[in-house]
Amino acid sequence: MQIIREVDALRRAVAVLRCAGGKGGGTVALVPTMGALHGGHIALVREARRAADHLVASIFVNPTQFGPNEDFALYPRREAADAETLEREGCAILWAPDAGTMYPDGHATSISVAGVSEGLDGAARPGHFAGVATIVTKLFNQVQPDVALFGEKDYQQLAVIRRLAADLDLGVRIIGVPTQRDLDGLALSSRNFYLSKEERRAARALPRALVEAAQAIRDGGEVAAALAQARETLVAAGFSPIDYVELCDPETLRPMTTLNGPARLLAAAKLGKTRLIDNLAVTS
Ligand code: AMP
DSSP states (O other): OEEEOSHHHHHHHHHHHHHTOOTTSSOEEEEEEOSSOOHHHHHHHHHHHHHSSEEEEEEOOOGGGSOTTSSTTTSOOOHHHHHHHHHHTTOSEEEOOOHHHHSOTTOOOOOOOTTTTTSHHHHHSTTHHHHHHHHHHHHHHHHOOSEEEEEGGGHHHHHHHHHHHHHTTOOOEEEEEOOOBOTTSOBOOGGGGGOOHHHHHHTTHHHHHHHHHHHHHHTTOOHHHHHHHHHHHHHHHTEEEEEEEEEEOTTTOOBOSSOSSOEEEEEEEEETTEEEEEEEEEOO
16 A cells, blocks of 8 residues: 655556556545544445445545634544554555645635535534535545545535535545444444543433434424434433534435435534534434
């Protein structure tokens, strides 16, 4: 596996992969990450290996998607261990630029996706999705992959990227990968590393609240009542504040007050200093 930090070298290395051929004519998959890899990332990597001949993974802790009071400085950085993991998983290129390469002096362009990025995390974290859309557009332009894989764990991010890729004709097929969970149901996340033992135990209330609310809604219960019950469950477990618990259209993410088709239940809340998010499909 090559570890590359400059755009020109990346372009040359990707061109070599494309020429190297393979059953699909040398197709390339991209898995963008912020590192501190866990089982969720590995699921993306394995799916990527099935989807294309060659895998490029990126690690970049993107400053523009963190708010001023968020955890950019604290975010776990473990590049050496991550590189070993990626190498073992058959990754061809680890694209690991530094901030100066991604945002050279004078960088002034930002991509914003209206609609789907405005509610939920978009409302709770102003500027977050513009940071995500900008960095993902740059990664797509740098690597020019045939497919790119993103986790359903960050469901709104996936919806924003699908919109972005379609609207700007980016020519990249977007694949969403189901959320990977710990045995007690908690979605795997690099931010779980922040949780104390006690918080980690309490955190299981988040998937439980969603499963129970989804079940109540599926069984014909009132949506507002199910969402209120989920909030109560989270508060009782020690979550505060709760940014949102909402039932939304799975594509546009507009709020739904009744279950009249496929829907997604999404939640975000803080446990101590750690902000956790999760979501579930709800089918009628
Ligand atoms: P991150 O490094 O947190 O930016 O995540 C990189 C990619 O991995 C994103 O597409 C995430 O949605 C995805 N991801 C993170 N955690 C999980 C998980 N538990 N299951 C599936 N995908 C995940």
